Amino acid sequence: MSQTTQQAAEEVASTSAVASQQPDVLDQLMKPEIQQSLNVLVENLPKLAEMTTVLTKTYDLVQTVANDHVLINDLKGGMEEFVKPIQDKAKGIAQAAIEASDRSQAETSTTVGLFGLLKMLKDPQVQKALRFAQAFLEVTAERQQQQK
CATH class of the missing domain: 1.20.5 (Single alpha-helices involved in coiled-coils or other helix-helix interfaces)
Structure with missing residues (x-):
């Protein structure tokens, strides 16, 4: 019996909390700037719905791509094929520059006439x-x- 009394007291408290919030919401709705903002939202609902649809489709596509490990591995392989020749050439140039620097420092006794x-x-x-x-x-x- 004490449990039902306690539950009833909790329901009354939650109902009174909701009731106490309602005048705040109604007060907010009575403000002109809130009404103006609501009017703008209502006027732009078709655009907002369209944007939401586009964003949802974009989100679904990104999720599909992010979870497709075959596609990720293919893209990674393609990038490696593109970058590897550039990386090898840069390494070759850097090695040649280091070797040339070493040779020029070793030949300090000779002068170029x-x-x-x-x-x-x-x-x-x-x-x-x-x-x-x-x-x-x-x-x-x-x-x-x-x-x-």
Whole structure:
């Protein structure tokens, strides 16, 4: 019997709590800015429904893609195939730069004179580097002229 009395008291308390909240909600609804906001919401309901539909479809697609391990592995493999050649080339350039730095530091006793420089000018790699440097300087000069 005491349990039913206690349950009844709890129901009365929850009902009175709801009743005490209702005037607050009604008071809020009577404010002009709340009414204006509700009018804006009602006017934009079709747009909001459309946006909700698009967001739901997007969410479903993302969930499907995120849980598709085959697709994830395929994308990962494709990216690795794309990045690997670039990574290998960058490693090769970095290794060549380190080796060149080591060689230049080891040969501190030799100086490059005029005849050594003329001999170096016959090297195809030097010619290629000089052509690149010349083309690079021409391009930068043209861009500076366009900016003026």
